[in-house]
Amino acid sequence: MGKLKLGIPRALLYYFYYPFWEKLFSELDIELIVSNYTSREQLDKGIKYSISEICVPIKVYIGHVLDLINQGVDYVYIPRIISIKKNIFLCPKFLGLPDMIKNSIPEIENKILTHQITAKDDSLAGFKNYLGMADKLNISKWKLFWALQKANSHWQEHRKTQLQVNIDKKVLTIALIGYVYNIYDRFINMDLLRHLREMGINIVTFEMVDSQIIEQEVKLFPKPMFWEFTNKLLGAGYHFLKSPDIDGIIYVSAFGCGPDSILGSFLEIDANQANKPFMTLRIDEQTGESHLLTRIEAFVDLLKLKKS
Amino acid sequence: MKITFPHMGTTLIFAKLFELFDHEIIMPPRPSKKTIDLGVKHSPEFACFPFKVIMGSYLEAIEAGADTIVTSGGHGPCRAGYYGELHKKILDDFGHQVNFIIFNAPQDNWSKFMENLKKIKAKKSWFNFWRNLKIIYKLAKAIDNVEKIVEQKRAYSPNGEVDLIWKKAKEEFNKINTIDEIEFVETKVKADLDSLSIHLPADKDRIKIGIIGEIYVVMEESINNYIEEKLNSFGVEVERSHYLSDWIDDTFLPFFGESTKIKAKGQQYIKIGIGGHAQESVGRIVDYKDRGFHGVIHLKPFGCLPELVSQSMLDKIAKDLNIPILSISIDEQIAEANILTRVEAFLDMVRQQKSLEERKIKHG
Ligand code: SF4
Ligand code: SF4
Numbered sequence: 001m002g003k004l005k006l007g008i009p010r011a012l013l014y015y016f017y018y019p020f021w022e023k024l025f026s027e028l029d030i031e032l033i034v035s036n037y038t039s040r041e042q043l044d045k046g047i048k049y050s051i052s053e054i055c056v057p058i059k060v061y062i063g064h065v066l067d068l069i070n071q072g073v074d075y076v077y078i079p080r081i082i083s084i085k086k087n088i089f090l091c092p093k094f095l096g097l098p099d100m101i102k103n104s105i106p107e108i109e110n111k112i113l114t115h116q117i118t119a120k121d122d123s124l125a126g127f128k129n130y131l132g133m134a135d136k137l138n139i140s141k142w143k144l145f146w147a148l149q150k151a152n153s154h155w156q157e158h159r160k161t162q163l164q165v166n167i168d169k170k171v172l173t174i175a176l177i178g179y180v181y182n183i184y185d186r187f188i189n190m191d192l193l194r195h196l197r198e199m200g201i202n203i204v205t206f207e208m209v210d211s212q213i214i215e216q217e218v219k220l221f222p223k224p225m226f227w228e229f230t231n232k233l234l235g236a237g238y239h240f241l242k243s244p245d246i247d248g249i250i251y252v253s254a255f256g257c258g259p260d261s262i263l264g265s266f267l268e269i270d271a272n273q274a275n276k277p278f279m280t281l282r283i284d285e286q287t288g289e290s291h292l293l294t295r296i297e298a299f300v301d302l303l304k305l306k307k308s
Numbered sequence: 309m310k311i312t313f314p315h316m317g318t319t320l321i322f323a324k325l326f327e328l329f330d331h332e333i334i335m336p337p338r339p340s341k342k343t344i345d346l347g348v349k350h351s352p353e354f355a356c357f358p359f360k361v362i363m364g365s366y367l368e369a370i371e372a373g374a375d376t377i378v379t380s381g382g383h384g385p386c387r388a389g390y391y392g393e394l395h396k397k398i399l400d401d402f403g404h405q406v407n408f409i410i411f412n413a414p415q416d417n418w419s420k421f422m423e424n425l426k427k428i429k430a431k432k433s434w435f436n437f438w439r440n441l442k443i444i445y446k447l448a449k450a451i452d453n454v455e456k457i458v459e460q461k462r463a464y465s466p467n468g469e470v471d472l473i474w475k476k477a478k479e480e481f482n483k484i485n486t487i488d489e490i491e492f493v494e495t496k497v498k499a500d501l502d503s504l505s506i507h508l509p510a511d512k513d514r515i516k517i518g519i520i521g522e523i524y525v526v527m528e529e530s531i532n533n534y535i536e537e538k539l540n541s542f543g544v545e546v547e548r549s550h551y552l553s554d555w556i557d558d559t560f561l562p563f564f565g566e567s568t569k570i571k572a573k574g575q576q577y578i579k580i581g582i583g584g585h586a587q588e589s590v591g592r593i594v595d596y597k598d599r600g601f602h603g604v605i606h607l608k609p610f611g612c613l614p615e616l617v618s619q620s621m622l623d624k625i626a627k628d629l630n631i632p633i634l635s636i637s638i639d640e641q642i643a644e645a646n647i648l649t650r651v652e653a654f655l656d657m658v659r660q661q662k663s664l665e666e667r668k669i670k671h672g
Contacts, residue, residue: 053637054616082580092386095582096617103577103621116580222393223381223412226583253354258613261354262390269401 003031004137006113007068007076010035011061012094015180016207020124020155021077027147028139033073035064038187042067047285049105055256056283057181058093058100060188065101065108075113076101083118088228091259113137122159122211125152162207167245172303173202175240177233177267178252180207182283189252190289192281192296199300204246206236213239230259237267241274248277248303250296255284277303309376309407309427310334312369314362317527317552318455320482321448326378328440328485329430334374336365339530343368348640350398357609357639358524359391361531366395370404378428380559381412386583386614446487448553450494451478457501459547462540464506471537473500512666515658518596519548520589521607522615525638526550532607533644535651539605542655547601549585549592570595577621584614593625593633603632603658605651610639632658 008014008021014034025032036042038060046063068076078098083089093100098114115133119126125148134144167173174196176183183189183205196203206214214235218224221238225231240246249271253260264280271278279299281292313322315336326333337343339361347364366377379392392410399406409428414421429437454477462470477497484490508514517539525532527550536546557565567588571581574591581587593604606622608615619635626633634654636647 051616051620053611054620080579089583092583092586092614092617095580096578096586096614099578100617100620103624223390226386226389256611257354258356258387258611261352261356262387262394265352265355265394266397269397 003029004075005031005033005073007033007035007065007071007073009061009064009068009076009078010037011064011185012057012097012181013081015184017124017155019158020151023154024147024151025077027150028137028143030137033068033071035067035071038063038185040187043187043285053256055093055258056188056254056285057179057257059285060181060185061097062101062105065105069105069107069111073111075111076108077113079117079124080114081117081124083228084120084122084124085228085231086120088224088231089226090229091227123152123155125149125155159207163210165204165208167204168202169245171200171202172247172300172307173204173245174300174303175204175236175246175249176252177206177237177240177249179229179233179254182252182254188254188283189281190292192252192292195293195296196300199297201300204240206232209236209239225259225263227259230263234263234266237263238270241267241271241276246276247307248279248299250299251278251280253280253282255282277306310374311376311378312336312366312372312374313378315339315365315528315530316524317529318451318478320478321444321451321552324447324482324484325440325444326428328443329428329432331428331430334369334372336369337372339365339528344640350402352398354611355394356387356391356612358522358528358531359387359394360640361524361528362391363395363398366399366406370399370406374406376407376409378409379411381410388584443484443487443490445553445556446490447481447484448551448556450490451481452551452553454494454497454501455551456547457498459536459540460508460545461501461504461506462537463543463545464508465504466541469504470501470506473497473504515544515603515655515662516596516601517544517546517655517658518592518601518604519546519607520592520596520604521549521585522609522612523550523555523585525607525609527552532638533642533647535605535607535647538648538651539655542652544655544658547596549588573598577625578618582614582617584612586614586618589615589618590621590625593629593631597629597631601631602662603634603654605654606633606635608635608637610637630661632661 006025022032042063043060045066046059049062049066050059065076078101080098081090081094089095098112101108102112113133115129117124117129127145127148130144130148134141193203214232217235217238218231221234225234240249251264251267253264268278310332311326312334313336315338319336323333323335343364344361346367347360350367351360351363381389381392392408396408409424411424412421458470458474480493484493519526526548529536536548539546554565558567570591571587572591573594574587577590578587589606596604606619608619622633622635632654634650636650
C-alpha cells in the first residue's frame, strides 16, 4: 500500500500552523497535499457550496476542501481547534468547522480526518489531542509522540524568526491588523502586501509582536474577547496604537466576519481618539483591484503628509 | 437612577423586577421602524442586527430621560458578550452620559457582579432581595406557561378571543406583587382560556410548527414580524425554542435546565457548544421531530455566527429527519411581505408533506 495522501486546505489557519503540520505529517510518513493557491474558479466553487452570508474566509476554505477532493486525496485534514488558551475559544465557525463541512459538502463523504484540539497555548502539540486520530491511522503512540515533539520544536523555531523585525524609522511603517488568512492569501486581499512593499513601506503584523506584550494589552481591555485570534489582534492593535514607530494602521477585515465587527469598532474609536490614522479594508468576493489600490494610495499619501 | 433595559420579549418581567426594588423605570419602547433606523445609523455596519436594534432602543430611552442601562453581558462565547461594552463605548463617543450596569457571569468577576447586584438591590434587605427574585422567576414561568397555551389555541380562534385574554393576562400579571397573586392570575387566565369554546381538532388535523434560532429574533416579535401570531392566523400551532424563563434557568442553573437534554439531541450534527444557541437550535429540530411537529422555522439575524453554522446543515437535517425547514435571515432590510410569502409557501409544503405521509401510512 502506498503512503496515505492527506489533504491540507491552504486556507484559514494554514497560514499560522502549516510549518507544524508539515513536519508532523512527514514524520508520520504521510504524504501531504496542499490545495492549490486560491483562485477565482476555486473560490466560485466554494461560494456555490456555502450559505451566501457566511464570511469570505469560510467560502475560501470550502473551495480549498473541494479542490483537495478533486485531487483524490484519501482524507482532508480538518481539525476542530477549540481553544489555544484557557477559557478562550476560537470563532464559532472554527468550533463547528468539521460539522459544517461534513453536513454541507456531500462529496466529502467519510473523507474528513478530524480530531479536537484544546491547548493552553499556541502550540498544537498536546499529545492527548491526537490519540483518536493515531488509532484511526494505525500509528503507534511512540511514533506519534516523537513526531509531535519534532513538529513542535520546528514550529517554535519558525515563530521565533517571525519575531525579529527591525523598524526602519526613515520610511513609513504600517501595521496590518487582520487574521493570517486575510493578510497572507494573496488572491483574496489582491496582493496587498506586495502593493505596500512596492511603495517602500514597512509592514508589521501581530505575529511580530511578543506574546507577552499582547497579553498585557489584552488585560487592560474591559473584557477580553472570547476568541483567541481576535485577542491577538486586539493586543497587537492596542500596542500599535500606542507605539510611535507605527505611522498608521490598516484593519484588513473579511466581509461577514463577526468578531471583526466588534474589535474593529473598538479600535476605530480609540484610534481616532489617539489621532492614529486608521483605515478598514474590507475583503469581499468581488472587490476590484483598482479600487483597493486607490484607497491604499490615498491612505499612504495621508501618512506621508503627516510624517513630513 | 432612571433605569432602562433592552427590549426582548415580554418586557413586563424586567420592568417588574426593577419596580419591586423601587427603581424609576423608563420603559424601552417596542422597537419600531424608527428605532431600527436610529440603531442602524449609530452602529457599526457589520454589527449583529440585535445590537443595532438595542442601540436604537437605548437612544430612544435616553431621549425619554433614562440615565442608567441595565443589561447582561451574555455567557456564551459570542458577540452578545460585548454588546454592553460596545454600546457604552459608542454612546460615550457620541457624548451621551449614561451609566451601564452590565451583568457578566459571576465567576468572571465576582466583586463586580456583587457591586452590580447591590446597585439593583438598592435599599432593600437581602431577605427582600431573594423574595423579589423568586417573584420574578415565578412570574416568568407563569407568563410562559400561559403563552404556550396561547400559541396553541390562537390557531383556532380566528376572531381574536384568545388574543384578548392574552392581552388582559399581561395587564393582570403586571399588577402582581406576591407569589400568591401570580398563582391566582395564572389559574384564572388558564380557566378563561379553557372556557372558550375552542376545540382542538383531531390530531391528524393539527399542524405544529417549531421556531428555532437566535434568541433575540426568536423572542422579540416586533423584529420577527410577529411570526407566531401570523402562523397562528394561518391555523397552525407554534412553539418556540426560547422562553424567558428557560433563559433564566439556562443562565443561572445551566446544568439543571432543559437545554442540556436538548443539546444532546443535536450532538450528531454539532458535536460541541460553539457559542450562541446553535447546538440547541439543532437539538430542537430533533426534539420537535420526536414530538410530532410538522415543520421548523429557523430565524437568525443576518450574518449571525453560530446560527450560520447551524444553517449550513439544515438541508441535510431536513433530509435526514424528513421534516421541512425554512430559514429566514432578519435584518433592517427585510420586508414583511417577503417573510409572509415565504411562510405561506412553506406552510403549503408542510401540508403537502403531511398528507403525503398520512397516505403512505394508510396504504402501508
Ligand atoms: S473570525 Fe471572522 S473571518 Fe474568521 S472564521 Fe470567524 S467570522 Fe470568519
Ligand atoms: S448569536 Fe448571532 S446575533 Fe447573537 S451575538 Fe452571536 S452573532 Fe450576534
